[in-house]
Amino acid sequence: MTTPARTRLRVGVDGVRARAVAVDSGGRLVAVHRGRRGDPPARVLDALFRRGPGMAPTDRVVAVLPDLTLAESAQRARVGVLRVGAPAATAVPPLAGWTAERAALAGPVAMVRGGHEYDGRVSAPLDVPAVAEFARTCAGKVDAIALTGVNALENPEHEQLAAAVIADELGPDVPVMRGAETEALGLLERENTAVLDAALVSAARVRIDELSAAVRVHAPDAALYLVRGDGTVLPSLDAYRHATAWRGAALGGLLHGAARLAGVPSAIVVEATAGRAVVGTTLGGLLPDSGLQREIDGIRTGLRAPRLTVIHRRDAGFTGKVLAAIARARGGRDELPVVVVGERAEEVPDPSGIAAIRPGDGDLAAAVGAAVAEAAGSVDRIFWQGTGGGQDSVTRARMLALDAALRAGADPRKLRETPVREALMTYVPVPAARLQVTAVGPLLESADVAAVEP
Known part of the structure; x- marks a missing residue:
């Protein structure tokens, strides 16, 4: 044909x-x-x-x-686990609910001072020396780091700073998975996802590199994507870090x-x-x-x-x-x-x-x-409705979804959105709402890139 x-x-x-x-x-x-x-x-x-x-x-x-499963994760790659959230978020420790067999993949586990409030304000200063000390205890003992900050979806600053400190101590060969990279409401859910992604990163790299080598032989100019569990795409360079998203x-x-x-x-x-x-x-x-x-x-x-x-x-x-x-x-x-x-x-x-x-x-x-898969970006989080009111929150949620879809490779000229779903959070002492929205569109073709550049 x-x-x-x-x-x-x-x-x-x-x-x-x-x-x-x-x-x-x-x-x-x-x-x-x-x-x-x-x-x-x-x-x-x-x-x-x-x-x-x-x-x-x-x-x-x-x-x-x-x-990918943990049993396939490169001879049980070990993961250092760091939570930025003391003293506010220490009642339930990292890996709570994991079986002893599953938790055995963890190397050093620590909680350090830092994190943010629901509205993005700093709840405690980041303890940078403690982060550096944690990194040093991981040296030579782990293959990757899982790092999660309290309310980092609203303000990722402490996660980003802690990741930079860890990278300075351990070098670029030890990947750092941040919980805020996962759009999940719960701290434990974000943390668990980051730990699993860190445990699977080596096995993910092997699979993607094998496929990428075949692409370079036959179609060196082609972009490589992986399908997510929802049928949309993940660029291969991001897929190394998010093996759970293939599930x-x-x-x-x-x-x-x-x-x-x-x-x-x-x-x-x-x-x-x-x-x-x-x-x-x-x-x-x-x-x-x-x-x-x-x-x-x-x-x-x-x-x-x-x-x-x-x-x-x-x-x-x-x-x-x-x-x-x-x-x-x-x-x-x-x-x-x-x-x-x-x-x-x-x-x-x-x-x-x-x-x-x-x-x-x-x-x-x-x-x-x-x-024929498309690229999508989704937002599902609680927004504090400050002085701008609910409309500002809706606008922000839509922009976050659009930005995520563009990062996934969507053509900005052909994006479409789902209606914003809103649920008021009546049990919290400040005006807040849970907003859910998705932006989706066809992948930007290489021939069209110049047409959308400013």
């Missing part, structure tokens, strides 16, 4: 199911490779390029990589890709396999939030879990439960089509009054979802 010479291709790699596709700017399939499950993603990408002679230049490669990418990419294969922007999607069925929804390129936070290896993180229903074939009344899950997912949105993919797609009956769509290339759904 070939495509016009002026078209720049988008390549999607499903590293879980060993599939790869190249699509043109119109979303049409140009080249396909179906490997054997277990083939390394780099080998799958290499095979795609070798099977597609005459392919046009590639603008980007977007990959679904398998979830669930295989399903996130599949939901979006199945809708794209069916030719619809939104859908209820069912993946039916020999062992289970998964029912989810994609709405205009976004996955509805379940309101729950994702657990990784039994550890509660700051990552939000999409709304999915998993039904195992061993469950009694399997077919009826699948149909009930589809009905719940529709939630009154009767216009939403139902798309069914997977090796057992034909075994899922059509819901009452609905003709389900079963794309012929359903096994490529996750790879297609990767190839």
Whole structure:
């Protein structure tokens, strides 16, 4: 298969199911490779390029990589854990709730004076000598540092300063993961996510470097992205530091890709396999939030879990439960089509009054979802409504989401936003509200970069 010479291709790699596709700017399939499950993603990408002679230049490669677990984390890489928040936030120590086996990955653990109030004011000066002393105790003992400051989402200054002090002491080869890099409300959830990212950074680097080497061979000018658990993208340079963000990418990419294969922007999607069925929804390129936070290896993180229903074939009344899950997912949105993919797609009956769509290339759904994935930025935090009132908070939340989407690679000319969801915090002594908003848009193509530069 070939495509016009002026078209720049988008390549999607499903590293879980060993599939790869190249699509043109119109979303049409140009080249396909179906490997054997277990083939390394780099080998799958290499095979795609070798099977597609005459392919046009590639603008980007977007990959679904398998979830990383602590058991795979480079012989249990050790992590130094530092919390900036004494004396205010010492009642519950770092790694609270972790099993002894999981907590064994930690090296030195400390809490130092510092942190901020809910409105960004300094609650205690940062104890810089204590931070430096912590770093020295970690020298030669840890592979990475997890650093979390109290209320650092509102004011990251102490986190940033502490990270600079640690880098001065340990050098650039010991990465520092900051909790404020994760958009999570709870201190423990941000801290847990930073610790997990720090523990997985070495294993993440190995996987990404292997894929990056294959990209450089076949498409040296292409940008490399990874799919997040919500089906949007993460630039590869950031993905090293945020391995937890990949969690669930295989399903996130599949939901979006199945809708794209069916030719619809939104859908209820069912993946039916020999062992289970998964029912989810994609709405205009976004996955509805379940309101729950994702657990990784039994550890509660700051990552939000999409709304999915998993039904195992061993469950009694399997077919009826699948149909009930589809009905719940529709939630009154009767216009939403139902798309069914997977090796057992034909075994899922059509819901009452609905003709389900079963794309012929359903096994490529996750790879297609990767190839056409968009960039997004989300904000979910409590805003203190100061002298500017609620409107200033809404404006700030929207700008933070837009900035995050641009950093992820979105085209600024094509961004769209979800409505801002607001929940007043009536149990706090000052005017405050929890605001949630997402900005999302297609990736900026390399040929378009000059068009948006000032």
